[in-house]
Amino acid sequence: MSARDAILGRLKGIAPDAAQAAALLVAPERPAVDEAALEAEFLARLALPSVSASHDAIDSMADLPAAIRRYLDAQGEDRTLCLPPDPRLAYCDWSGFTLHDVAAPAEVAALAIARRGIAETGSLVFETGPAAPMLPNFLALHHIVLLATRDIAPYLEDAPLPGAQPRAHYWITGVSGTTDIEGTYVQGAHGPRFLHVILLRA
Amino acid sequence: MTQQVALFVTCLVDLMRPRIGFAAIRALEAAGCDVIVPQGQTCCGQPALNSGDHAHAAALAKQTIEALEPYAAIVVPSGSCAGTIRCHYPEIFEGDADWLPRAQAVAAKTYEVMAYLDEVLGWKPESISIDATATYHDSCSGLRELGIKAQPRRLLKAIDGLRLAPLAGEETCCGFGGTFCVKYPAISNAIVGEKADAIDATGADLLLAGDLGCLMNMAGKLHRDGSTVRAFHAIELIAGMGDGPAIGEEP
């Protein structure tokens, strides 16, 4: 007998009622979010010490390069950027930047476009796809994220997008951190030490 | 109208500190109860239960149920013994058609003494005074099995001149654990050592709690460490017997 048959043989039972599983999700306890002020709620969470993200806001995609330039200059970093192959970014004027699309092991800054923002936790939701590699978002020292304010949703339950699931659906809620030495929190463990969110208010 | 209650003394109070039993009687009588001490009682069986000795735990539970079931209410000056009767007797007789209903009936009318005075009778000590600062340790079984937290504090607040100093880690186990403290003495000692330090740090004159096992553990450690903190069961103060000898003192 295969291990599969042996295990499943011991777990035989009646199939669950789908309604029973759904009933477990009625009115879940969760932090209160003011749905009339999602942007403010999201930004408040973003500023928590556990998330430690900075933010900026722009009114149109055309302003994106200038916002990134502002950030990198303020950080004292070169205007070098790992850019995903997303067609929406092709219309921006990237003059003055050194761009590449494959992240280096010691990547300084990478841009990504979040699919959603979650007000409950200040989380940024990403999905892998042809125009959205995953690795740069974990390698870069500075992770710069573009998020349209209309994509901010109240709760983590709102994170999944409809349709077929991508290889990876992931939530980033702050910078890479660790408490592995004496429980003391330090930032920049293996991944980004800085997280900068640029809100697109168009 | 007089409420008749049976006192389950507990083996530890019976043997080690009878005045806790007399304090319980005095407070219950002050609250208008007619207190009866059923003679067939010895130990509730908790040591056997916690050691995995189901047969002896069940035998002692049966004896205790038989001794206590004739009475309208059973009052116990110990959170852990009251918890054994209330929470664990029905577990012991799970699936036993004869004994389960009897265990459940006794469980339903068994109370820790301070919870009974405060919650059931709505009583408060009157014209009792003592000039002292006390700190209170929440014994685990009473706290977590019976929800005893506010009741003793409400009763103690009604004592004139008694000041309560909060104990850091008041809900942290003192390391007694019944047979645990003699099976794993070094671990128990490390735990009670920290507890004794926390008690000393309150600057209180008195240590109060609701379980004699925990009190003997903490008082024994405080004494060995040379502390001057004196330990009483809270019911002793509530009954106006706080002027007598503390645990380990002789008149």
Place this chain on the structure above:
Amino acid sequence: MSGFDTRAAAALADPLLKTAVERTAGTAEAKRTLAVSAFPDFDAARTRAAAIKDHVIAHLGHYLEQFEANAIAAGAQVHWAATADEACRIVIDLCKASGAKTVARSKSMLGEEIGLPHALAEAGIGRIETDLAEHIIQLADERPSHIIWPAMHKTREQVSALFKAKHRTPHEEDSIAAMAESARRELRDRMLGADVGISGANFLIADSGAVCTVTNEGNAELSLVPPRVHIVTAGIEKIVPSMPHAVHMLRMLARSATGAALTQYTTFYTGPKRPSDPDGPEEMHIVLVDNGRTKMREEGLADMLRCIRCGACMNHCVVFRQIGGHAYGGTYPGPMGAVLTPALDGLAPNRDLVHACTLNGKCQEVCPVRIPLPTLLRGWREKSWREGLEPTSMRMGLGLWAWVARRPALYRLVTRLALRAMRLMGRRGWIETLPLAGGWTRHRAMPRPAASSFMAQYRKERRP
């Protein structure tokens, strides 16, 4: 002395261990308290979390098949292992088939449980532990002492010395930030060069076939995206019906473990990379591991299968806080370990674990899935008694005492004599040494009992 006693004695004698455990567990306890008080009705949320897991455990076979079908549909390969050895063999065979020389591992307690680090070493496959704490443990050649903070037993000074001895370009400044930076330098190129990435799973999502991992460091993603092969080893109890169920469990997990609202990185992997994806592994393998779980479900330990490995029970355990995790001797320490280890490794060699607990109930109070840990430990004690594993002295002593206690008249007589004898041992209210009670009087004094028992005094004073 038993193995446990020896290990516990060594732990108690180590002042650095106490400092280290207190620093991390103390911080975790304080942060959890804040997080729980800020959450609306955490107790109701615990009840819901327990109900979700109970539902899954009751219908485990169904959900596993649903998960398997969806994972396969997404392009993953699903393997089943009845035992730890079988699970290791599957992983090693997969590594060998892909010609792997090194694997990057993201912390997984299941991996520890099945002995994967050892199996990889035996197969000659290099292992890069990417979680900072697991990296410390690997450098020190030790075992984890906590399920969330495997290196909890080490002080910053010890970690600093270790990194200075073992890292290629160690930190100079003695700060924790500088040590973390040293590990980042040491690990990054090595983890990017691994041939296989191995992770556990915090949750398996039945209706999508997704595997969820959570980390605060981002090491899971850095270990699992670059290699050509991603292998997941997961206990079969890790299933939840759907993503919203996982969301509820994630809220509970982070708050209970570290006091955070959520981990920094929460990733759901569904199958291997799609053909048009710029990165990700070509192959994804999921090894579903039983290793005693179906047996636990059948033999009265189904409640334990709710465990989501948050570590709150050990952070709040007075015994764990004194002796740390290594004293427990198994993969899982603290209260949950005391329940699990006898199920995984047998009761006889782990009899001490189920007794070295004061049954104070704090663990149950903080458990996010309401596991009645004291009740389960009592269950083990009963089994130990039934199977004759308890020492003869204990059996005889308890038996004799119970025999007397069941005869109230005899009991009064015997206790009267015992009290008299005890009183002879003490003076001025205290007994400093007491025969047969050395465990007590070695560390604390025993109050001298009154001259006569309550029952004797009561009978003298009034008639019932």
